[in-house]
Amino acid sequence: MRLTDALDGRRVLVTGVTGFIGEALLRTLLVEVPGVRPVVLVRPKAGQPAADRVARLLRRRTFAPAVEAAGGAEALAARVEVIEGDLSDVPALPRDLDVVVHCAGEVSFAPPIQEAFAANVVGTQHLLDRVVEAGAPGPGRGDRGPVHYVHVSTAYVSGRRRGPVPEAPVEHTVDWRVELAAAQRLAVRVEEDSRTPDVLARLNAEAQALHGRAGPLTVAADAERRRREWVLAEQREAGRQRGHSLGWTDVYTFTKALGERVVEEAGATLPVSVVRPSIVESALEHPYPGWIEGFKMAEPLIMAYGRGELPEVPAAPDATIDVVPVDHVVNALVAVCATTPEPGSPQYFHVSSGARNPLTFRRLYELVREHFLAHPFDTGEPSGPLPTWEFPGAARVERRLALGEGLHRSAEKVLTYVPRSERVRGWSRDLDRLGTRLRTLRQYSDLYLPYTQSELHFVDDATLALHRSLDPADVPALGFDTAVVDWTHYMRDVHVPSVTKPVRKQDELRRLRAKRGPAGVRRALVPAAPDAPPTDVLAVFDLDGTLLTANVVETYLWTRLPGLGGVRAAREVASLAGRLPSMLMAERRDRSDFLRQVYRRYRGADVALLDRLADEALAPALLERASDAALRRVAEHRAAGHRTVLLTGAVEQLARPLAPFFDEVVTARLAVDADGRATGHLTAPPLVGEGRAAWVVRYAEVHGFDLSRSYAYADSHSDLPLLRAVGLPTAVSPDVPLLRAARGAGWPVEVWAARTTLPRRLRTARGGRP
Template identity: 85%
Template structure:
């Protein structure tokens, strides 16, 4: 009998239809089995009921033939009954179900241990309890009707890290899933508690302080909490991986899938049960169309990294079989299973795999992927040369990787002590790219190595027998004999092109943006119309390192030395040089303390003389040191009607030459004694880090400015809170930490170079000394 006839009128519930296999199964039922009655269990999302999610799913290209055959989207949607719920809260199931196909599951290789158990073990058990209720004789269930056929989608790798043939049978192990579940929940909770112990918090706080100390305590606290949450997640993932390894499985995914099968065998014993075990599921060979895939699966990250030159070698055995199966073969087998009900208490196990009768070795896969990229290389500036794999073995690859990681960490530490420059920013970009490549290699080494060194093959005799039982008319659309797959055609001409096409489109978009100008550079500001109402936009500028290519120590010397006689000036330079290392260490910890140490050296200076020096000597030099690009940007903001603010921790005297360019100047002020001489203290704390952000927020609230439309320009990582306070931030000639933060947030990064340098010796007017 044709499958469409066998399944006509049957109510088939499918879980996981928003996932890869579930979506493909629903599509096949709607297209190839038009008289089946599908039911889908879908959880609602925030603001989106389950029915809306399904309607959105049916609009995809994969369902176009079904929409056309049904006579429209609404009619097709009318064929699909939506049951709202999820595995954490399975609702009562319809009493007239014939088949339940459980496709949903946690399929990541390294989820947190408690999440893997919650979905693959607990969720499976809760669904089975509902299936048993729906199968029980009583109201809504026809007398004499057999129990619901439960079809469980597992994985061929539930057998763990064994070698040789793997039979289509229950996995032999003595692990108690209830004990492991209880232990996993308790362990996850304990790791959460451990993250709050003084030792862990002190370490994470120290790491956050080292990076964000100059920005302020709240920024440090936020980063420390982020690090704590990441630590918990990493520890919970590692706990699952290590527990799986200790019991003979490759990872927590295969471990919990194996325990999920044991749940099926125990709770589902009264039911007709089929366990379907696909191997590595990849893109479609033919249906719904060649190359169809949703998201990246197992092989795609490896293919992408190889094509971009980021995978120089892998810890893989060249003669090992990588067992790949197209998704349409998996789905076709599921449809056939739905029409083949086993006896209750005698579950059937089926492997949908290729290694036993049509093996694809790692080396052959590498050759086919390399052939594709040799003919169709990625065209992007960040793409390296195509690597040549020699397959030296796992141990040499691990030694090279560990050495590279150590060298990278050392380079990162050294970079934090190098003065900023465009060359240093280039080094940081190179280190970031290297770090990304090392992360990819480490991920492959830790997660994928068991799969790429496999010495097993999955027996698929029962699956082949089921395929051979098909009506010949069903084979073209619903066959699943993986021996018929031509790997050269599938890998080189179908799969790799399908997964690289989206990336190539993104590369093309980046090239288009590059031709339009550097990424993130905003369009020129539009000048305000004459007589226009005052703007509600602020434009806030930092001074040192942003408008001026200088630092606080330099500007101190500019301001102070011209007022000293030669001997005192020489002594001041020598004394400052001796203190400079300790001052710079202070600056790395707390910029406010650093500024106070610098400004303490003004003690005894005549403030009137400093003002005169600023107006007569420093003014032309400072304006000469100010970037043309900076001056243009300030002028553009003023022309656009924006209120321009110079916000700096520099002393007031340094801002005097630039004050006419701004509507508001906020700077540090030196305190003076009764004789008008500097005491070495400030009249108020210097505005740095979070203090600047707080000042801008308060200023906007009091005067009615819209920060979401406002601008800020700064160069230092200590100004990260200020830049985050506005909607349109720009990093100007940034230090490495700010550069990375800007790139991560997608902010523009600009370099405003100065026009000239100050003369070596600034000479005061005759007779002017302090």
């Protein structure tokens, strides 16, 4: 009998239709078996009702033939009954269902342990409870009998076994109820442990080391981010280790196996079929060659290899990577829906390829390499040759990876003590790329090693028998014999081109952006009309390191040394040099403390003389030292009608020469005694880190400026809160931590070059004794 006849008029409910296999199954039912009356269980999302999500799904290219046959998208949507609900709280199901196909579930290899159990065990239990209710005798059920429940699992529920794996229940004695309760308790305990003093102290210390200069709130936010990441990592690791301890590859296969136990218990009274695909990849033919939604198991490896980021893989060259096209999986599901298993006798089907048409890792490597040799990625950056895999074994790959990770950690420590420069920023970018590569390799090694070392094959006798029972007329569109797959054609000519196509488009867009300048290029400033009213836009500039390629210690010496004379000037330099290491340590901890230590050295200085030096010698010298690019940018903002603000922790004498360029100047001010000499203290705390951001926010509130349209320019990681306070930040000649933050946020990064030698006017300036 044709499948179209066997399923004609039958009510088939499908879960997970917004996922890869579920979408493909719904498409096949609508296109190839038009007599089916489909029902879908879909949860609402972000304020979008389930019906709207399904309507949007049906407008995809995959459903185009069904839309055309139905006479339009709205007519097709009318054919699909939508039940709004979630596996955590499954609503009552229609009483006239014939088949339920459960495609939904957690498919990530490393989710938090409680999430894996919630999706693959608890969700399955909730759905089965409703299936039993829907199929119970009573009004609305007629003579249909119980609902046929079809469970989509994975072939890898067999765990870390070797040799043939039969189409039968997995042999184990694990109690899913005990494991579920333990997983839920463990997840709560990890959350509680994250709040213990020891863990919080360590995370806070890490955040302080990176963000201490920015301020305590920035440190607190980063510490909390680290705590949440720690919880997630610990819950994931708990699932991985529990799966390993019981013989499974990861928490995914562990919980899928326990989900099967839930199904088998319900199978005592229900007709049950369990379908176990292996590694599901893009379509061989339907809905079109290469169709795939998202990245599955093999794609990250393929992408990393094509980019030259995967020098080796911990796989045995003769091990089988058991791949199956998604259209074979859904065709098998359709055929299974047409069967009538007896309650109490669950049937099992492996949809796999390794038993009769194996693809080895070495052959996969050869085919992927052939593709990239003919069609290399063009990232716009220099790249080396494609890696040559020698398959040295997992132990050697692990040793190489561990060595690389150790060298990277050492380089990171060294980088924190190197003075900033364009060369150092280049080293940082190279080190970041290396770090990303190492993290990727570590992730692949941890997640994929059990699969790459696989020495098993999945027996598919029942699946092959089901395929051979098809009417010959059904085979072209609904066949699922994986022995017909030509791996050379599929991998090299269909799958790899399909999964790399989106990445190649991204690379093309990246190259186009590169021609226009680096990521995060600032928007052009348009001069305002002469009679235009003032805008509500601020442009805030830092001084040291941004407008000037100088630091606080250097500018202190500019103002202090000219009037000391040779011997006393030398003593001051020597004294400062002796204190410099401790001052720099203070600067790493708290920039306010560092500035106070520097300004304490003004104690006893004649402030009037400092003012005169600033006006007579320092003003022209600072203009010599100021960046032309910086001053042009300030002028552009003023021309555009923006209010320009110089916001600095430097003392007012250092900022006064640049005051004519700005509408507002905010500086530190030296406290003065009755004799007009500096006390070594300030009149108010210096504006640094979060203090600058708070000042800008308050200033905008009082004067009516729109921070979302405003600009800020700064060079130091301590200015991260300031840059985050505006909508248009720019990192200028940044230190390494700020460079990384800017790159992560997509902010513009500019280098405003200026003279770096001591201006001649300051070298020759003379004055009285400050």
